[in-house]
Amino acid sequence: MTFSIVARLGEAYGVAVASKFLAVGAVVPGARIGVGAVATQSWARVAYIPELLARLEAGEPADSALESVTAMDPGGATRQVGVVGRESVATFTGDECIPWCGGVARSSDDGESAYAIQGNILVGPEVVDEMERAWLASAGSTLPQRLLAALVAGDAAGGDSRGRQSAAIYAVEPGAGYDRSGVAADLRVDDHADPVTELSRLLDEWEMYFGRPEGVQPLEGELAAEVGRLLERLGHAPAAGEGAAGVEAALAAWAGEVNYEARLAPGGIDRRVLQALRETAGAPPS
Structure with missing residues (x-):
């Protein structure tokens, strides 16, 4: 029902997600400064977010943490999850997720970035492929901008095979956002005919209100x-x-x-x- 990207860029962590589902931002994304980010989807288990972030904070690698929580979950076969930590990244698609479903997880050669892209009930693997291309092509932009670029590409490739309804972006970074509290982006489009386009507009507004001075x-x-x-x-x-x-x-x-x-x-x-x-x-x- 959903496609998402979970990523790290330097000290910034975040998630961007879209779905034919009401208020997807209330369910899928989670991130913690200095720790990592999580996207829980398909038959989402929201409790994965604090569980996985706690394991990452304790130093457990993303793949091991993900394997542990899904193995202990009776509904694990229905879940899809992306996780990124300080030095690790992983994606999981349960055997009972609805096709097309799947994902990729990779780290950059220099260790400066990592991403996991995943989706289910998609029009096909091209959604994930195009999201990955957009992420790589947007190098040099901020994490929220790169997350959004990937989401826009996934949406343009067909996204959720059932249609569009909601989208969200959540990212954290030390010193970012309003009063430099660390929230680099926190935006939701809960019910809209073209949610990814609306999310793009909102991110531009967010950066105007809360971004650091540029081109002074x-x-x-x-x-x-x-x-x-x-x-x-x-x-x-x-x-x-x-x-x-x-x-x-x-x-x-x-x-x-x-x-x-x-x-x-x-x-x-x-x-x-x-x-x-x-x-x-x-x-x-x-």
């Missing part, structure tokens, strides 16, 4: 003057006579109003904040 330009000279003019249009005129410091203070006030404060950069302006400011104030494209 010094707030000085003509740029500072432009930013000051744009802020004045929006009712946040910089204090007279304070120069760039006044512009920066006015920018902070506006950013707090529209919830972009996570992207504030001392002495400069984030690329995406500048774009949003220009669009909101009605400035022509630069």
